[in-house]
Amino acid sequence: MLFAVRMLLLSVHFVVASLINLMIGLCRPFNPDNTRLCARVYALPALKILGVRVVTDTALLRDHARPAVIVGNHLSNYDLFVFGCVVPARTVSLGKKSLKWLPLFGQIYWLAGNVLLDRGNAHAAKRAMTSLTQTMHERDLSIWVFAEGTRSHGRGLAPFKKGAFQMAINAGVPIVPICGSQYVNHWKLNRWHSGTIYLRALPPIPTTGLTLQDMPALMASCHASMAECIAELDRQAVQAAQA
Template sequence: MLFSLRMLLLGLQFLLAGLAGLLLGLCRPFNPDNSRLCARLYALPALCVLRLKLKAEVRSLYGQDRPCVIVANHQSNYDLYVLGRVVPPRTVSIGKKSLKWIPFFGQLYWLAGNVLIDRGNTRQAKQAMLQTTETLQRRATSIWVFPEGTRNLGKGLLPFKKGAFQMAIAAGVPIIPVCVSNYAGRLKLNSWSSGRVLIRSLPAIPTLGLTLDDLPQLMQRCQQLMSECIEQLDRQVAGA
């Protein structure tokens, strides 16, 4: 009963947040801070509906005085609510081109200045990557990326794709890993309290002076740091 009620309320809230975000995007199209505001529109009411206890330690995420590439583990569609709570100012993301067909959400996603790419079209994908480099260097805007490229369903990090790290090296900006405890498949949506999730951002990893020859080592270092952090967060949740 509680599960059905929650799903109904989340569906309604998704539509209302999408409409509000679309109006915001129309009032100030492509403003890079639209993403943060829209993320809050989705996240804050949804976390209340879910009664999901969320603790965030993200000082490094907000302590930057320059653009960066933010990389986070991607577990499920609920990431919209979980990670939407911590999106910093002037941050856009990279998403699949198919997102634009989602009513309200797709249109506001585009108007918020996010980058839509067609992963099946190599030429357009490369063009989008060039656009993101310009965004980082000239628009003083950070970019949020899920380097796994797809949802891992809470079963551990999948192999990272190169795009986020290539962008960071090309623009000479730091990488900030954001780690979320594994919650996918563990939420108790039919209970009064759905569960507990921990989020932690790691210290910035500099890329200035690196070349594409350093790419494999950079990816390996980032994945190892994130994997260790997620394991630590999981232990904290289990011991609570």
């Protein structure tokens, strides 16, 4: 019963929050801080509705030197609410071009200044990524990327796609990993307190002086450090659930 009530309230909230965010986008289209504001509007009330407590250790993300490429682990559609509470200033994300056509949310995503890539057109996607590396410096922007390219649904950190790391090397900007516990394995949305989610930012990984030949080692190092961190956060989540 509680789960059904939460889903109903979450649906109502999503519509109301989308209307508020649409006004933000229309009043200040493509402002580089729209994504942070819109993420908060979606995330903070949603976490209350879901009965979730989020414990953050993300000062390294909040205070990172821009521009940077932020790499997070992608768990589910609820990531909008979970990671939305820690999106830093002047940060936009990468998304599929098809998102633009989702009713209401797609238009908000576009107006918030996020970058839409046509992944079905490799040439166009590469050209957009090349342009983005220049824009990051010109507009003092950081880019948030879910480097796995798809949701893991709690099955562990999937292999990374190359795009985020290629972009960081080409732009000469650091990579800032942000890790979240695999909450889909631990939370119980039919309980008053659904569970605790842990988020932690890791120290920035510099890319200055690296070339694309260094990319495999960079990806492997980032993946290993994030996988270790996620495993530790999962242990904390299990302990919190048993307490």
